[in-house]
Amino acid sequence: MSKLMEQFLEQSAQAEDGFYRMEEQRLQAEDRRREAEHARELHMLQMLGQMFASISSSRPGSAATPCKTAPPPPPPPTASITAQRKTLTLVISAVLERYYALGSTSHKGMEDDILSLVKTIIPPLTSKKHKGQDGRIGIIGGCQDYTGAPYFAAISALKVGADLSHVFCTKDAATVIKSYSPELIVHPVLDSPNAVEEIEKWLPRLHGLVVGPGLGRDDFLLKTAKEVIERSKARDIPIVIDADGLWLVTQQPSVIQGYQKGILTPNFMEFTRLYEALHHEPMDSSDHQRGVLQVSAAMGNLTLVLKGEQDLITDGSRVFSCSVEGSGRRCGGQGDLLSGSMGVLAHWAHTASTAGTVRSVNPSVVAAFGACSLTRQCNSQAFQQHGRSTTTSDMIQEIGSAFKKLFES
Ligand SMILES: NC(=O)C1=CN([C@@H]2O[C@H](COP(=O)(O)OP(=O)(O)OC[C@H]3O[C@@H](n4cnc5c(N)ncnc54)[C@H](O)[C@@H]3O)[C@@H](O)[C@H]2O)[C@@H](O)CC1
Numbered sequence: 366m367s368k369l370m371e372q373f374l375e376q377s378a379q380a381e382d383g384f385y386r387m388e389e390q391r392l393q394a395e396d397r398r399r400e401a402e403h404a405r406e407l408h409m410l411q412m413l414g415q416m417f418a419s420i421s422s423s424r425p426g427s428a429a430t431p432c433k434t435a436p437p438p439p440p441p442p443t444a445s446i447t448a449q450r451k452t453l454t455l456v457i458s459a460v461l462e463r464y465y466a467l468g469s470t471s472h473k474g475m476e477d478d479i480l481s482l483v484k485t486i487i488p489p490l491t492s493k494k495h496k497g498q499d500g501r502i503g504i505i506g507g508c509q510d511y512t513g514a515p516y517f518a519a520i521s522a523l524k525v526g527a528d529l530s531h532v533f534c535t536k537d538a539a540t541v542i543k544s545y546s547p548e549l550i551v552h553p554v555l556d557s558p559n560a561v562e563e564i565e566k567w568l569p570r571l572h573g574l575v576v577g578p579g580l581g582r583d584d585f586l587l588k589t590a591k592e593v594i595e596r597s598k599a600r601d602i603p604i605v606i607d608a609d610g611l612w613l614v615t616q617q618p619s620v621i622q623g624y625q626k627g628i629l630t631p632n633f634m635e636f637t638r639l640y641e642a643l644h645h646e647p648m649d650s651s652d653h654q655r656g657v658l659q660v661s662a663a664m665g666n667l668t669l670v671l672k673g674e675q676d677l678i679t680d681g682s683r684v685f686s687c688s689v690e691g692s693g694r695r696c697g698g699q700g701d702l703l704s705g706s707m708g709v710l711a712h713w714a715h716t717a718s719t720a721g722t723v724r725s726v727n728p729s730v731v732a733a734f735g736a737c738s739l740t741r742q743c744n745s746q747a748f749q750q751h752g753r754s755t756t757t758s759d760m761i762q763e764i765g766s767a768f769k770k771l772f773e774s
């Protein structure tokens with residue numbers, strides 16, 4: 366009896382072993398099938414992404430693919446063409462979203478892909494909107510020494526497509542900035558004793574903030590800027606920090622650390638200072654990619670743009686590089702054009718993200734890439750006309766046509 370029992374137990378143990386072996390083989394085969402399917406899907410999406418990118422960039426006037434023969438004049442837009450364009454935009458967006466979600470690490474075509482995503486965040490111009498809906502942007506900066514920088518940032522925001530552009534500057538800078546342009550709304554409050562309260566009154570109306578162009582390094586002004594950043598964070602407003610705003614961040618990183626709607630735009634000097642303040646050691650200047658990842662991580666995965674021969678953009682997970690052809694000309698103020706336009710694009714990108722158009726790519730990264738491409742394209746176009754004498758004002762004149770070439774063709 367006990368022998369029979371032993372035999373029975375042995376047979377059932379063997380049967381169980383056999384079952385588990387077969388089950389393991391089945392699971393392995395299933396894994397292989399899924400991997401192959403995943404690779405096929407990724408490949409297909411890459412091809413589709415390239416196809417759609419080339420369709421959208423081969424329209425008349427495209428910068429990416431110059432046409433050899435003159436294109437026929439475009440027919441007047443009809444409701445069905447508009448609907449088709451809208452569908453195409455949604456398809457491109459969905460394809461790219463899926464492509465990134467699958468975790469492609471391929472760099473080929475990456476710039477074109479992100480540019481296509483930038484196109485999807487741009488709000489259509491329609492007669493249904495009221496003034497202000499496409500963006501009210503605020504610039505915190507402008508003092509006795511620097512009046513050009515806040516002007517460049519604010520006018521660039523307007524020319525990119527914001528409806529209203531406000532400058533919050535010191536009293537003595539305000540008249541000067543107003544005299545440059547009647548288009549800007551200029552508040553001479555930055556050095557007033559109740560500056561924070563004066564600026565806070567406007568925050569509910571602002572969609573994006575750019576802190577730093579021409580701010581200077583006076584302690585009182587930096588303290589005001591810090592408090593305005595804190596209050597804007599509490600209102601969930603996208604914040605771009607540049608120039609002397611980065612000086613503040615270098616002294617007190619916690620002011621923006623971990624804020625997912627924050628973007629830092631350092632030039633090489635500003636980046637080096639920030640790196641050394643965060644890591645307490647000299648930066649390895651031979652490996653910028655590693656440096657930007659480290660700084661972004663130390664700042665709580667904040668979006669960061671290191672400006673240079675190629676602009677490196679990261680949110681700590683991957684590094685995108687923007688190498689739209691510029692020129693050899695580096696005139697003061699082009700960083701202000703960059704930060705002002707980024708303020709608008711950040712608002713658009715976060716709005717698109719809330720609407721579900723941009724999902725798997727960080728909207729701040731999409732905005733940063735758009736602004737870098739635009740600045741570089743402006744630089745290139747202005748240089749073609751003015752060569753060595755190119756100035757930021759010449760670049761600002763190019764914003765309209767550069768924007769059209771990059772994002773609306
Ligand atoms: N017209 C204006 O009012 C302008 C005012 N600006 C303002 O001027 C203030 C100070 O800005 P800075 O950039 O001068 O301040 P920094 O003190 O950060 O720059 C120090 C020096 O570093 C140099 N530098 C920059 N990139 C470099 C690189 N890759 N390698 C080596 N050296 C490099 C700059 O030329 C500058 O002389 C800011 O508030 C800024 O907004 C600038 O935006 C330029 C235009």
Ligand SMILES: Nc1ncnc2c1ncn2[C@@H]1O[C@H](COP(=O)(O)OP(=O)(O)OP(=O)(O)O)[C@@H](O)[C@H]1O
Nearest residue numbers: 632672673674691696697698699700701703740741
């Ligand atoms: N070496 C380069 N080659 C091509 N483009 C560049 C180069 N350096 C900077 N740029 C472009 O110019 C933009 C502004 O960068 P720049 O380094 O001039 O900023 P900045 O020093 O902060 O400017 P600002 O004079 O306004 O303070 C960058 O986003 C980039 O697109």
